[in-house]
Amino acid sequence: MKEDLLDIVCCPLDKHDLELDATEREDGEIVTGTLTCTECGEVYPIEDGIPNLLPPDMRDEAPA
Template sequence: MEILACPLCKGDLVLNVQSKEDAEIITGTLYCKKCNEYYPIDEGIPNMLPPHLRE
């Protein structure tokens, strides 16, 4: 988490865990308070693409 930043504004991200296995986060979100944007975590992989580039 220390090296991750919002790709839009470079703000700090808040981790919200929905499910995990041992120490690995399987699903959840990363939230930027500065620009009010969420980045999904699916199958352990965070999708850090800006919202307009996601499917």
């Protein structure tokens, strides 16, 4: 994901701002990192360039 996506996305639960912590960047994109809600503190992972912004209770459902 690109950093400017933060202008559009927010926490799926309380719709507050997300704070980026990038651990791996490549060609101007964040490949690995986290997005943390500035209000509720929920942490959303970014893996392989894709932020997982599912509500946390849906995040752990294992794919088939």
